[in-house]
Amino acid sequence: MKEQVVCKTTDIEPGEMMKSDFGKQNVLVCRTLDGEFYAFRNECTHQGAPLDKGMICGATTEESKPGDYHYCRKGEIIRCPWHGREFDIKNEGRMLANPNKKLPGFKLRIEDDDVIVYK
Amino acid sequence: MSKDQIRLVDTDIHERVQYEDILEYLDEPFKHYIKNCHWVQEKHMPYTQPSVAGVDRADTVVPDGRLPGTDLAFMQEQLLDDLDHEYGVLTSALDPSPSSMHGWYEMATALASAYNDWQINNWLEKDDRLYGSVHINAHDRDGAIKEIERVGSHPKMVQVLLPIDDIMWGDPFYHPIFEACEKHNLMIGMHHNEPPVYYGKWPRYFIEWHTLISTAHMKIVTNMIFNGVFDKFPNLGLMMIEGGYTWIPHLMWKMDQQYRDLRHEVPWLKRKPSQIFKDQIRVTTQPAEELTKHEFESLVEQMGSDEILCFSTDYPHWDYDSPTRALPNMDPDLKRKIFADNAKAFYPKLP
Numbered sequence: 317m318k319e320q321v322v323c324k325t326t327d328i329e330p331g332e333m334m335k336s337d338f339g340k341q342n343v344l345v346c347r348t349l350d351g352e353f354y355a356f357r358n359e360c361t362h363q364g365a366p367l368d369k370g371m372i373c374g375a376t377t378e379e380s381k382p383g384d385y386h387y388c389r390k391g392e393i394i395r396c397p398w399h400g401r402e403f404d405i406k407n408e409g410r411m412l413a414n415p416n417k418k419l420p421g422f423k424l425r426i427e428d429d430d431v432i433v434y435k
Numbered sequence: 436m437s438k439d440q441i442r443l444v445d446t447d448i449h450e451r452v453q454y455e456d457i458l459e460y461l462d463e464p465f466k467h468y469i470k471n472c473h474w475v476q477e478k479h480m481p482y483t484q485p486s487v488a489g490v491d492r493a494d495t496v497v498p499d500g501r502l503p504g505t506d507l508a509f510m511q512e513q514l515l516d517d518l519d520h521e522y523g524v525l526t527s528a529l530d531p532s533p534s535s536m537h538g539w540y541e542m543a544t545a546l547a548s549a550y551n552d553w554q555i556n557n558w559l560e561k562d563d564r565l566y567g568s569v570h571i572n573a574h575d576r577d578g579a580i581k582e583i584e585r586v587g588s589h590p591k592m593v594q595v596l597l598p599i600d601d602i603m604w605g606d607p608f609y610h611p612i613f614e615a616c617e618k619h620n621l622m623i624g625m626h627h628n629e630p631p632v633y634y635g636k637w638p639r640y641f642i643e644w645h646t647l648i649s650t651a652h653m654k655i656v657t658n659m660i661f662n663g664v665f666d667k668f669p670n671l672g673l674m675m676i677e678g679g680y681t682w683i684p685h686l687m688w689k690m691d692q693q694y695r696d697l698r699h700e701v702p703w704l705k706r707k708p709s710q711i712f713k714d715q716i717r718v719t720t721q722p723a724e725e726l727t728k729h730e731f732e733s734l735v736e737q738m739g740s741d742e743i744l745c746f747s748t749d750y751p752h753w754d755y756d757s758p759t760r761a762l763p764n765m766d767p768d769l770k771r772k773i774f775a776d777n778a779k780a781f782y783p784k785l786p
Contacts, residue, residue: 362760363755363756363757363760363761364757364759364760365492365494365757366494369493369494370487370493371487371493395487396487397487397488397492397493397494398492398493398494398753398754398755399486399753399754399755400485400486400487400753
């Protein structure tokens with residue numbers, strides 16, 4: 317089984333993300349506000365933008381009615397630095413506007429203060 | 436380089452000026468109005484661009500913190516060298532866009548001249564790959580012609596830039612500008628600034644406005660064709676920049692059908708509007724609608740010409756198109772035309 321320490325838990329504050337390497341692959345490690353870690357391929361499925369240059373933010377909810385803004389899911393959404401496409405960290409990296417598309421994800425576990433990505 | 440490799444001719448790159456950068460090219464009192472009175476160009480839209488970093492790609496900020504598009508070295512690293520551009524056409528356009536001003540035309544004319552000098556000194560003469568656009572204040576028609584006479588013969592100026600806003604450039608008042616363009620082998624580049632696309636007003640949401648920018652492009656193409664600009668100036672070409680491309684067959688069909696019925700009103704048109712389009716109008720691809728290979732090839736077939744589309748990135752703006760990802764795979768000959776040859780054939784001053 318291939319595995320690799322991609323960063324330390326202390327490298328990423330809740331609500332932040334950073335890029336790292338898993339072998340030859342560029343990985344985006346995200347930490348949601350509840351402290352959980354997630355890892356995805358660091359490349360937008362649309363035109364290949366480096367997602368680590370985007371932002372982790374919240375969403376304007378899909379339950380919204382016309383004219384109603386409700387900002388929620390703070391720290392759970394990756395937005396692409398180019399076209400702004402939104403990916404749901406806690407829902408397998410699925411795109412908000414088209415959940416059939418998702419960021420390829422990596423398995424991840426925490427050991428002591430190591431964040432380990434593995435196949 | 437293999438013979439199959441295509442080096443990109445990018446028809447829409449936005450260099451960006453800071454007002455303090457052009458002060459040295461401005462005369463008084465205009466310098467004073469910017470430096471001491473804090474003048475900035477008018478803006479119209481009620482919203483921001485709701486992307487990650489406003490109008491720009493979030494990863495195009497210069498490493499030292501300066502705004503995207505302000506530094507040639509970083510543009511070279513991130514765009515021109517990385518993608519191995521053969522040529523790029525600078526279009527600036529958003530700020531300043533002197534021909535979009537609704538008054539104070541003396542300032543607009545001075546601003547255009549200052550911008551042109553800044554562009555030549557800092558971009559065109561510092562990178563062989565970069566070609567430029569002459570900025571003018573078209574409302575001051577005689578001043579605009581004087582500016583075209585002044586800088587239009589620069590070997591790296593390939594077009595005169597006009598904004599798509601609330602002005603119909605086909606109006607005969609502006610024809611002497613086109614005459615000056617023809618004289619200097621300059622094409623017209625048209626890039627939208629902030630056209631009020633909803634019946635002269637603003638929609639409630641940016642997404643509505645951004646969706647319908649192509650309608651502003653369709654309006655100005657229709658206006659230029661039926662006002663006889665291309666019959667009067669047969670060597671003039673028009674590059675429509677940043678309106679996408681899927682609207683082209685619709686407008687060709689609609690104009691041709693109208694022409695068959697109503698030609699009586701515009702007897703100066705000697706060719707079908709679609710033929711005028713094919714002969715003298717080109718369209719940049721970005722922001723590319725996402726089509727399959729089949730849809731894309733079908734659309735090009737519907738245009739009746741594979742010489743209209745010219746690839747553009749729109750760097751460093753957020754709706755940038757990647758040359759390797761934005762369009763579907765296509766036949767190598769068609770690809771060579773869209774990514775390089777069509778633009779080279781269009782601009783007389785591109786090598």
